[in-house]
Amino acid sequence: MSTVAAARPIPRPTRPAPFAGAALQITRRALLKYFRSPEIFGMGIAQAALFLFMFRYVFGGAIHAGSTSYVGYLLPGYVATIVLFNGGAVAVGVAEDKAQGFTDRLRSLPITRLALVVGRVLADFTTNGWWILFTAALGFGYGFRLPGSTLDALAALGLCLLYGLVFTLVFIVIGLYAPNAQAAQGMSMIAFVLAFLSSTYVPPSSMPGWLQPFADHQPITPMVDAVRSVLVGSSHGLTTALIWSVVLILAFTPVAVIRYRHA
Amino acid sequence: MDKPQSRGAGGSTSSLIEARGIEVRYGKVEALAGLDLQARSGQVLAVLGPNGAGKTTFLRAVATLVVPSGGELRVRGIDVRRNPAAVRREIGLAGQFAAVEPTMTGWENLELVARLFGHRQAGARAAAAAVIGLLDLHEVADRRAGTYSGGQRRRLDLGASLVGAPSLLLLDEPTTGLDPAARAEVWAAVRRLVATGTDVLLTTHYLEEADELADHVVVIDHGRAIATGTPAELKARIGRDVIEIAVVDAAQLGIAARFLEAVTASPAVIDRSRRRLQSHAEHGTDQLSAVVAALKDAQVAVDEIALRHPTLDEVFFNLTGEHPHDALPTATKPTATKPTATKPTATKVGAS
Numbered sequence: 001m002s003t004v005a006a007a008r009p010i011p012r013p014t015r016p017a018p019f020a021g022a023a024l025q026i027t028r029r030a031l032l033k034y035f036r037s038p039e040i041f042g043m044g045i046a047q048a049a050l051f052l053f054m055f056r057y058v059f060g061g062a063i064h065a066g067s068t069s070y071v072g073y074l075l076p077g078y079v080a081t082i083v084l085f086n087g088g089a090v091a092v093g094v095a096e097d098k099a100q101g102f103t104d105r106l107r108s109l110p111i112t113r114l115a116l117v118v119g120r121v122l123a124d125f126t127t128n129g130w131w132i133l134f135t136a137a138l139g140f141g142y143g144f145r146l147p148g149s150t151l152d153a154l155a156a157l158g159l160c161l162l163y164g165l166v167f168t169l170v171f172i173v174i175g176l177y178a179p180n181a182q183a184a185q186g187m188s189m190i191a192f193v194l195a196f197l198s199s200t201y202v203p204p205s206s207m208p209g210w211l212q213p214f215a216d217h218q219p220i221t222p223m224v225d226a227v228r229s230v231l232v233g234s235s236h237g238l239t240t241a242l243i244w245s246v247v248l249i250l251a252f253t254p255v256a257v258i259r260y261r262h263a
Numbered sequence: 264m265d266k267p268q269s270r271g272a273g274g275s276t277s278s279l280i281e282a283r284g285i286e287v288r289y290g291k292v293e294a295l296a297g298l299d300l301q302a303r304s305g306q307v308l309a310v311l312g313p314n315g316a317g318k319t320t321f322l323r324a325v326a327t328l329v330v331p332s333g334g335e336l337r338v339r340g341i342d343v344r345r346n347p348a349a350v351r352r353e354i355g356l357a358g359q360f361a362a363v364e365p366t367m368t369g370w371e372n373l374e375l376v377a378r379l380f381g382h383r384q385a386g387a388r389a390a391a392a393a394v395i396g397l398l399d400l401h402e403v404a405d406r407r408a409g410t411y412s413g414g415q416r417r418r419l420d421l422g423a424s425l426v427g428a429p430s431l432l433l434l435d436e437p438t439t440g441l442d443p444a445a446r447a448e449v450w451a452a453v454r455r456l457v458a459t460g461t462d463v464l465l466t467t468h469y470l471e472e473a474d475e476l477a478d479h480v481v482v483i484d485h486g487r488a489i490a491t492g493t494p495a496e497l498k499a500r501i502g503r504d505v506i507e508i509a510v511v512d513a514a515q516l517g518i519a520a521r522f523l524e525a526v527t528a529s530p531a532v533i534d535r536s537r538r539r540l541q542s543h544a545e546h547g548t549d550q551l552s553a554v555v556a557a558l559k560d561a562q563v564a565v566d567e568i569a570l571r572h573p574t575l576d577e578v579f580f581n582l583t584g585e586h587p588h589d590a591l592p593t594a595t596k597p598t599a600t601k602p603t604a605t606k607p608t609a610t611k612v613g614a615s
Binding site (some may be wrong): 008009010011012013014015016017021022025026028029032033036037099100101102104105106107108109110111 | 323326327328348351352354355356358359360361362364366367371375376377378379380381382386389390392393394396397423424425426427428433459
């Protein structure tokens, strides 16, 4: 029997954790987990670089994207939708926390449920933001050059980060509904397919007639097109993209909050 | 084997948990169907039941993770439905899976949860240090939890539920999946904790665990409490002792059973694969010597013969008509219990 136990009682906290403090602890833990998992982080880097390489140098030669060079067409779309590729890890992380009892532990602690959601969103938005910045930088290495001013480029980057937030919420919800990590990974593939059925890699006008209406009207196409417009200083399609973003945020946030309350 | 003594100080008679007719359904499944349960502070309460009985659901209700659709549930007098936040300040939960972060060290894991319990940085450090001492985690605390053994991971998980110094610790099957040595480590940790005055509610399907740790046992089945009492009281319900015989030659099981029944006037249960048979004995020692003599006369070669009290397993079987865990014979040896016999089955029905 331990005598240490009697010598050092466990101190009891005097007040519950403040909202921001609790959220930041949850963020910190999720980020530590992410960046200390080489299989997630390292694979993400390799994947982003290799896919861009493939599109740029393998498919690029066969794709005609109008007057611009293919890398000029591809890169804005690639950066805007990179989260759809790497966001599967978000869904997997959320599903794992749920399956392994970590979410239950958090829900049994004296912190508000909203802090769980905010902490999680903050962490995943940070990792997704990193991927956006990383692929944008990567693009320049693959020969992408800004078609407009630096200010336009920053605005386009801001727009991509907004999409990063939108997709973060979508993947968190996928993770909350997935019964396990494998299912979360599988369900995330759907988002990935959406990127292909949009204007991200090829102009929808090159798709068969029956597919074009879908490609034109699903949210990814206007979102990607708006980034291309903003890059050249135009605001064409920006309103549609912003409306989609706001609608998706408003739709997925309450689902995430409710799911964290009751899951 | 010294069981923690009930603690007298600090209102040992105050109510810890009061459950009146609580109901929880998952779709069409009625996980709790009007469960009644009373527990006082100062006792270790074990909730015992087969898979799917509702043990975990009950624990989750106490932990404010599921809201009962009917009935009333109070923890330290606090209504769980009306004021879950106040209940959360009293409890620490260690769930069925060790919910520690493998990429973080023991210290980091403990300090994280301590901060979430409301500690400031220095307080979190102090709480983590105290828990590391209490659970004997010194040697591994600087390593990432991913490198821990199963028992170390469980102890760290237990530690994480303790850094906020909760007054009620909730343990959901704390030793499921652990080998005997690791189970002993976790049991020792729980005993030390109980000695510091923390109340404990645990679920288990190991009767041995309830016997080892609990002052008070509630057996639940199909979402209701079907028996309650101390381990000794529950065993006394069956009352009669058991004579158990192992024969050398399985072919002699039949003849041994006839002699055993003749002495005890009670049916013998034969376990052919283990060459064992047993029967209840009203007059333990007298009947034991009579059986020994009879078998000797009949030249039945006996490997082992013993008189013993009924195990909690048998009590459990008697109450629920089910074995507490699959693929395990009801009878355990009166002498050393073989560790292999108490290993959990590999697959389990999900949250019960």
